[in-house]
C-alpha cells in the first residue's frame with residue numbers, strides 16, 4: 001500500500017540510515033580510544049598507537065626487522081608497534097616470556113600457518129596443551145630417532161651442491177669469470193634436503209640448477225603478503241574462502257599448489273591396505289598416529305620452516321666470512337689441516353665437524369649476527385603481566401626484536417655488531433658466567449629453551465656442519 005506521506009517516509013528512512021551510521025562510527029571511535037588508552041603508557045610511534053596499518057605497511061616492505069631495530073634504539077627495550085602489539089629487545093625479558101613453563105602462549109598471528117586449511121599444524125596450534133600433544137608425536141621423526149636416512153640424504157645433497165659448483169661455476173683463466181648467486185644456490189641445497197627428507201621426493205634443484213617446483217618463487221612472491229595478513233588474522237578468512245582463493249594470482253601460488261599435491265600423493269601411499277612402510281620422517285609421523293591430513297600438512301609446513309631458514313644461515317655466514325678475511329683464512333686453515341691430518345673424512349661426518357672448534361664458532365656467530373627467523377612471533381597471556389618494567393594488559397601481543405636481542409652490547413660486548421667468531425673460543429678468556437649468558441641468548445635463534453623450540457634444529461645443524469666443510473673443499477682451477 002502506498003504511503004500517504006511519501007516525503008515523510010523518505011525522511012524517516014534517511015534518518016534511520018544516519019542514526020545507524022552514527023552508532024557504528026561512535027562504536028568504532030570508542031573502541032579505538034579504548035585500544036589506544038590501554039597501552040598509552042608504552043612509548044612508540046604515534047600512528048602505531050591508533051592503527052595496525054602502520055605495522056602492516058612495514059611488514060609489506062619486507063624490512064620490518066630492520067625497522068624495529070631503529071624503534072628499539074629510539075624508544076628503549078619495549079615499544080608499541082600497533083594498537084595491541086608491543087616489541088621487546090631485552091634478551092632476559094624475551095627469555096622470560098618464552099620460558100618453557102610460563103603462562104604465555106602463541107598470539108593469533110600464528111593462525112596464518114594454517115593457510116587455507118581448517119586443520120591445525122604444529123606451527124599454527126596456539127593452545128599450549130594441544131601444541132605439546134602434537135609436538136610429542138613429531139619429535140621422534142625430527143630428532144632422527146625413528147629415521148635412518150637423515151645423514152645419507154644430507155651427504156647426497158651436499159655432493160650435488162659441490163658438483164654444481166664444480167660443473168658450472170668455477171672461474172678460470174681459460175673459462176673466464178663465472179659468477180654464482182650463492183643466495184639462491186644455498187636455497188636449492190636446503191630445499192633438496194628438506195623435500196627429500198619430508199616428502200620423500202627430492203626436488204633436484206641442484207641437479208637441474210633451477211627452482212624445479214617453483215617453490216622458491218612462490219614463497220618469495222607471497223611471503224610479505226602472508227606475513228602482513230598475519231597481523232590482521234581475520235584476513236585469514238579470505239584465504240579460506242574459495243571465491244577469494246580463486247582470485248589469488250596463480251603465478252604466485254602455483255609452486256605451493258604443486259608441492260601440496262605431491263605431499264598429499266606421497267602421504268596417501270603410507271595409508272590403506274597396501275601401504276608403504278618406511279623408516280623416514282613420514283613413516284615416523286604415521287607410526288605415531290597422525291592422520292593422512294596431518295601427515296601431508298606437517299610435511300608441507302616443514303618445507304616452509306626448514307628451507308629459507310637454513311639457506312639464510314648459509315648465505316649470511318658465507319657473506320660474513322667473505323667480508324672478514326681473517327675469519328675466512330682461519331676457517332680454511334682449520335679445514336685444510338683437518339683433512340691433511342685425517343680428522344676429516346670425505347664427506348665430513350657430523351661428529352668430526354663438531355670437533356672443529358673454529359667452524360662451530362663461525363656457525364654460532366653467523367646465526368647470531370643474522371638470525372634466520374626474524375618474524376614478530378608474538379606471544380600473549382590471559383592475565384596482566386609486567387614486561388620490561390611496564391604493565392602489559394591481558395591479550396597484548398608481545399613480539400621480539402631478534403636483531404637487537406642478538407646484538408645486545410651488555411651480553412655480547414661493545415663489538416656485538418661485528419662478526420667475530422673468536423668471541424666463542426676459550427682464547428677470548430670470557431668469564432664463564434658471561435659465556436653462559438651469551439650461549440643462552442644465542443640459543444633463542446632456535447627458540448631454545450621455549451616450548452616452541454625449533455623442531456628442525458638438529459637437521460639444520462647437520463646441514464651447516466657439513467656444507468661449509470664440503471663447499472670449502474671444492475676443487476679449484
Ligand code: HEM
Pocket residue numbers: 122123135194302305306307309310313371372373377444445446447451452453454455456457459460
Ligand atoms: C638455521 C635454521 C633454522 C632456524 C634458525 C630456525 C628457527 C626456528 C625458531 C626460532 C622457531 C620457533 C618459532 C616460534 O617462536 O614459534 C622454529 C620453529 C620450528 N622450526 Fe625451525 N629453524 C630452522 C630450521 C628448521 C628446519 C631445517 C626445520 C625442518 C626440518 C624446521 C622446522 C621447524 C618447526 C616444525 C617449528 C615449529 C616448532 C613448534 O611449533 O613446536 N626449522 N624454528
